[in-house]
Amino acid sequence: MANAELVLVPTPVTGHLVSMVEMAKLLVDRDPRLSITILIMKLPIDSEVDSYTSSFAASMAAARIRFIHLPHVNLDTKISSGSFLTDFMESYKPHIKRAVADLTNSAASTWRLAGFVIDMFCTTMIELADEIGVPSYVYFTSSAAFLGLxxxxxxLQDEQHVDITEFKNSVAELDFPSFAHPLPAKVLPSVVLFKEEVQPFLEHAKRIRAIKGIIINTFDELEPHALGSLAGLGAPMVYTVGPILNLNEETKTKADGGGRGDDIMEWLNEQPPSSVVFLCFGSRGSFRDDQVKEIAYALERSGHRFLWSLRQPPSKGKYDLPRDYTDPVEVLPEGFLDRTASVGKVIGWAPQAAVLAHPAIGGFVSHCGWNSTLESIWFGVAVATWPLYAEQQFNAFELVVELGLAVEIKMDYRRDFRMESDFVVTVDEIEGGIKKLMEDVGSERRKKVKELSEKSRKVLTEGGSSYLALDRLIEDILNYMP
Known part of the structure; x- marks a missing residue:
């Protein structure tokens, strides 16, 4: 049998790309007949993509995985526009078609194109796979519950003609098949609350129904109810292959010159076990000055040791990534660093996985991105939720209410380019959340987190649910290969 080549098309932002590459590594490690080509589109933001792919390509992990960097495409659409992502994907179709044609022409008889694996936001590429006559699979980087949503x-929109955007500012509680509990409208993702964005977003769901299968970064034991609801919602075959994590984070430290996380780890080594609360809000996480001060006062009042990844927001109106402060003194309350020097450390970028793995960490104040959620479960660290953007409000609700794995600081806070919360989370709310997180040591919640931590590791070992799902996926890829 000829070897099988898969073409992967990730959304070119770090959180999606890294997760898809880790999934690619699992595939080629499991079956020597598979090789993978990853097509890299160029967004006008997220410079980390290039440094990540260069670092990966230079490593031993790159056997049977290669990257093809596609040319830049100039778009008139603004990045903050509701149609930007759709226009961006459409503009890349000719480049992807050409790259796949070149691939197949150069392959001769050494391998056959087995199919496309496309990111959850690249579903328009299904048309190319259909044109070429190969199956397509979606790689879903979020939760099973979010797929159900x-x-x-x-x-609701296409069959019952419900205007989803009417839920904006609604206090309604909604029944969703992927949750056992009613979902407050206030935690719906911003993208479904705006007329110009909800349609392209829900087009992804429509296309997902028509593909060969969905590879999803979760595991059966984490989301049994949500996974059980998917068939009734019209989902095709689902392969739960998670948790897929990038635990070494070498690429980021290499890109920054090597030793950026060393002083953080040295500081943690000096702290007692489970004594430190870690605050980190993802690659796009930042706050206005007034909110930063409330966090600082809450940390000081809580009396708990802390490690705080504090990032500077992009200039107003700019869609850039946050960056480290030259000197955080400019935004912190006067004297804060001196008063907390013996118990706390304020840093910029953090090697999140390495920090969560450290025995000194006792709790994690998180933005609830799905990758971060899976990392916290993997390391058995309890979470206090403070979502900012994308589907994080929804994830926070799932963690706190549906799964009983987290405490709430806030679930409906928003800080994205579509809408922003008009309130500041108060020092009392933050302090209360941190104390509840750090002081409920024997709680049912912590027991659940520890149990799921053990399960998250077992599912990937031989005979585990995710191990078996990956085997089924490979078998299906090879069987459905044209």
Whole structure:
């Protein structure tokens, strides 16, 4: 049998790309007949993509995985526009078509194109796979519950003619098949609350129904209810292969010159076990000055040791990534660093996985991105939720209410380019959340987190649910290969 080549098309932002590459590594490690080509589109933001791919390509992990960097495409659409992502994907179709044609022409008889694996936001590429005559699979970087939400909202809109945007500012509680509990409208993702964005977003759900299968970064034991609801929502075959994590984070430290996390780890080594609360809000996480001060006062009042990854927001109106402060003194309350020097450390970028793995960490104040959620479960660290953008409000609700794995600081806070919360989370709310997080040592919640931590590791070992799902996926890829 000829070897099988998969073409992967990730959304070119770090959180999606890294997760898809880790999934690619699992595939080629499991079966020597598979090789993978990853097509890299160029967004006008997220410079980390290039340094990540260069670093990966230079490593031993690159055997049977290669990157093809596609040319830049100039778009008139502004990045903050509701149609930007759709226009961006459409503009890359000719480049992807050409790259795949070149690949197949150069392959001769050494391998056959087995299919496309496309990111959850690249579903328009399904048309190219259909044109070429190969199956397509979606790689879903979020939760099974969120997939259920997308499919259900799309049916509400297209079959029951519900205007989803009417839920904006609503206090309603909604029934969703992927949750056992009613979902407050206030935690719906911003993208479904705006007329110009909800349609392209729900088009992804419509296309997902028509593909060969969905590879999803979760595991059966984490989301049994949500996974059980998917077939009834019209989902095709689902392969739960998670948790897929990038635990070494070498690429980021290499890109920054090597030793950026060393002083952080040295500081943690000096702290007692489970004594430190870690605050980190993802690659796009930042706050206005007034909110930063409330966090600082809350940390000081809580009396707990802390490690705080504090990032400077992009200039107003700019869609850039946050960066480290030259000197955080400019934004912190006067004297804060001196008063907390013996118990706390304020840093910029953090090697998140390495920090969560450290025995000194006792709790994690998180933005609830799905990758971070899976990392916290993997390391058995309890979470206090403070979502900012994308589907994080929804994830926070799942963690706190549906799964009982986290405490709430806030679930409906928003800080993205579509909408922003008009309130400041108060020092009392933050302090209360941190104390609840750090002081409920024997709680049911912490027991659940520890149990799921053990399960998250077992599912990837031989005979585990995710191990078996990956085997099924490979078998299906090879069987459905044209």
């Amino acid at each position: 997308m499919l259900h909202l799309q049916s």
